[in-house]
Amino acid sequence: METNPRDYGERCMFDAFCKTVLKHEAIDYIREMKRRASRETSLERLPQTAMDKLYSADDYPSDRYHSVVLFLYRIQVLQNIFL
Numbered sequence: 001m002e003t004n005p006r007d008y009g010e011r012c013m014f015d016a017f018c019k020t021v022l023k024h025e026a027i028d029y030i031r032e033m034k035r036r037a038s039r040e041t042s043l044e045r046l047p048q049t050a051m052d053k054l055y056s057a058d059d060y061p062s063d064r065y066h067s068v069v070l071f072l073y074r075i076q077v078l079q080n081i082f083l
Contacts, residue, residue: 065077
């Protein structure tokens with residue numbers, strides 16, 4: 001099977017096109033990573049006041065009350081009374 005010189009030229013042009021596309025894709029990727037790095041902040045670099053804003057705690061009624069059975073009646077009492 002012999003290669004046609006015209007065919008060889010087309011393959012070289014396609015190869016050059018593919019290399020150019022991949023090169024520019026790599027440039028775009030690096031640019032995007034730099035943009036993200038400039039906008040994102042590591043949690044380790046945040047001041048304590050900003051970390052406090054990220055904190056949240058769940059409050060469930062079962063955590064606040066303590067059930068006591070007294071004369072066959074179940075009574076729910078706030079836990080801080082026992083403290």
